[in-house]
Amino acid sequence: MPPMPSNAGGQAGPSTFDKLKMGGMMGGSVGLIIGFIFGATNIIRFGPGPNGMLRTLGQYMVGSGATFGY
Template identity: 35%
Template sequence: MPAVPGGVYQTQGPSCMDRIKMGFFLGFCVGMASGALFGGFSALRGGLRGKELVNTVGKVMMQGGGSFGTFLAIGSGLRC
C-alpha cells in the first residue's frame, strides 16, 4: 500500500475570531481570579462583612475580568 502524501489530511487551525474569543475567555478567567484575591483581601482589610463584602468582591472580579480579557483579546487579535 503506497504512503499517503503529507498535504492530503491537513487540518485547519482555529480561525482568527476563535483565537480572539479564546484570548478573551482566558483573560477573563485570569482577571476574575486575581480580582477575587486582591478584591477580597482589600475588602476584608477595609472591614467589610456580609453582603457588602460579596458585592464589592463581585464588582472587582467583573472589572478585573473584563479589563484583562479585553487586553488579551486585543493581543490575540494582533497576532492573527
C-alpha cells in the same frame, strides 16, 4: 523528491475569531481570579464598606475580569 504542500491532508488551524474568543475567555478567567484575590484582600484589610461584602467582591471581580478579558 519535492516537499509536500503545507495544506495536504491536515486540518486547518483555528480561525482568527476562534483565537480571539479563546484569548478573551482566558483573560477573563485570569481577571476573575485576580479580582477575587485582590478584592478579598482589600475587604479583609479595610472592610466591605457600605455595599456589603458580596457586592464589593463582585465589583472587584467583574472589573478585573473585564480589564483582562478585553
